[in-house]
Amino acid sequence: MSFEESSKAVRQKLAKLTDTDPNDWYLCLKARFGAAQVFNALRDIKGYGEVITTPYTCITAINPILTAGLKPVYADIDKEFLSTTSIKSSLIHPRTRAIVMQHTLGMIGDKTNLAKLAEDRNLLLVEDSAHCVTRFARTKGGRILADISIHSFGVEKVLTTTKFGGAIYVNPSLKKKNKELYEEICVKLGQLKEPGHLLNLRVKTYRFHNGVLQRMPQFIKPGFRSIQIKLGLLEPAIYPFEQDGQQDEPKNTNTFVNEKILESLAKLKMNYTRRESNVEQYNKHMNSEHFEKLSHLYEPLLAYPILFKNQQKAQEAYEMLTSSGYFIRRWYYPLIYPGPKSLKRYYYKPEMAPIAEDIASRVLCLPTDLPAIETQKIIKLISQDA
Numbered sequence: 035m036s037f038e039e040s041s042k043a044v045r046q047k048l049a050k051l052t053d054t055d056p057n058d059w060y061l062c063l064k065a066r067f068g069a070a071q072v073f074n075a076l077r078d079i080k081g082y083g084e085v086i087t088t089p090y091t092c093i094t095a096i097n098p099i100l101t102a103g104l105k106p107v108y109a110d111i112d113k114e115f116l117s118t119t120s121i122k123s124s125l126i127h128p129r130t131r132a133i134v135m136q137h138t139l140g141m142i143g144d145k146t147n148l149a150k151l152a153e154d155r156n157l158l159l160v161e162d163s164a165h166c167v168t169r170f171a172r173t174k175g176g177r178i179l180a181d182i183s184i185h186s187f188g189v190e191k192v193l194t195t196t197k198f199g200g201a202i203y204v205n206p207s208l209k210k211k212n213k214e215l216y217e218e219i220c221v222k223l224g225q226l227k228e229p230g231h232l233l234n235l236r237v238k239t240y241r242f243h244n245g246v247l248q249r250m251p252q253f254i255k256p257g258f259r260s261i262q263i264k265l266g267l268l269e270p271a272i273y274p275f276e277q278d279g280q281q282d283e284p285k286n287t288n289t290f291v292n293e294k295i296l297e298s299l300a301k302l303k304m305n306y307t308r309r310e311s312n313v314e315q316y317n318k319h320m321n322s323e324h325f326e327k328l329s330h331l332y333e334p335l336l337a338y339p340i341l342f343k344n345q346q347k348a349q350e351a352y353e354m355l356t357s358s359g360y361f362i363r364r365w366y367y368p369l370i371y372p373g374p375k376s377l378k379r380y381y382y383k384p385e386m387a388p389i390a391e392d393i394a395s396r397v398l399c400l401p402t403d404l405p406a407i408e409t410q411k412i413i414k415l416i417s418q419d420a
């Protein structure tokens with residue numbers, strides 16, 4: 035398949051899975067690249083200003099705001115959804131340009147409040163569906179709420195075999211609200227070029243180089259990884275310079291990435307069914323006085339969050355499960371994960387988000403993509419241990 039043919043096939047598949055139009059989907063090598071084009075267009079049309087977002091996220095979700103010259107303003111999270119579900123009016127100014135609506139771990143829940151706020155204040159509503167590819171916040175009637183929706187096929191996302199790729203959905207209803215902005219976003223996303231030779235090679239050999247890295251003894255790993263990066267062998271999930279408010283020039287996918295996405299999208303339904311049933315298992319069978327379960331966990335989540343009483347308990351459980359061979363994450367600890375080199379560069383102060391600061395320090399995210407028998411083992415281990 036040619037690049038054009040494979041891109042078209044991915045957009046058609048995304049449209050089919052989401053009951054949308056293939057022409058409203060744009061592909062990129064990483065979701066952060068597509069997001070950068072959206073925020074660049076926003077700046078060009080609406081001028082410099084602020085974007086309301088969350089610190090309970092990955093640094094790669096904030097960098098596209100910074101590289102566009104916009105200022106991130108942080109709203110705290112709702113503990114039950116690990117994301118922002120309402121915004122204090124004091125955070126909204128005439129310079130506010132957009133609201134980011136993130137579905138942490140795929141918890142979409144009900145975010146009609148955010149959508150209404152964006153509409154009332156004439157702000158661009160950018161949905162971060164990086165953790166729930168092909169899923170959107172919708173009205174009861176099925177209408178997509180956001181103006182822009184960002185989806186990822188990257189490392190540690192829903193599709194575990196893709197490793198690269200992002201897709202941006204541009205809601206055609208934005209055309210009616212702000213034609214100039216709609217057109218500029220489409221133009222900028224449509225301009226993305228395929229990666230050059232070296233990046234193509236890193237993308238193609240990612241599994242090999244990452245596999246070599248994972249086989250290294252723990253104490254050599256950080257040094258070995260930085261040599262791999264310096265030699266241009268490994269395309270890391272996050273480059274060191276990305277902890278400094280920068281990111282690479284936005285790129286499109288390539289044929290290799292498109293073909294991987296197509297293979298994986300064919301199994302998306304199975305993937306989500308397994309995640310949903312593991313969430314159910316955790317809900318039903320896992321209990322402990324040492325950790326708390328959130329009250330709205332029913333979707334096909336990327337991972338299942340539990341909250342320990344304190345950071346030490348969370349760390350002990352993390353070490354116990356990791357040493358038993360399970361891949362456990364502490365999303366997002368530290369906040370703006372894996373943490374900026376300078377909080378000032380990110381306009382962030384811990385006082386801005388006390389709930390997110392507290393939750394991040396004591397959360398543990400359990401896998402939802404394992405066979406049921408492994409989920410049962412995790413439940414047993416964590417219940418016994420705690």
Ligand SMILES: Cc1ncc(COP(=O)(O)O)c(C=O)c1O
Nearest residue numbers: 064065066092094095164186188
């Ligand atoms: C919430 C969130 N948004 C956006 C991104 C960026 O996705 P990508 O790695 O495809 O650039 C990530 C990546 O981890 C993320 O966790």
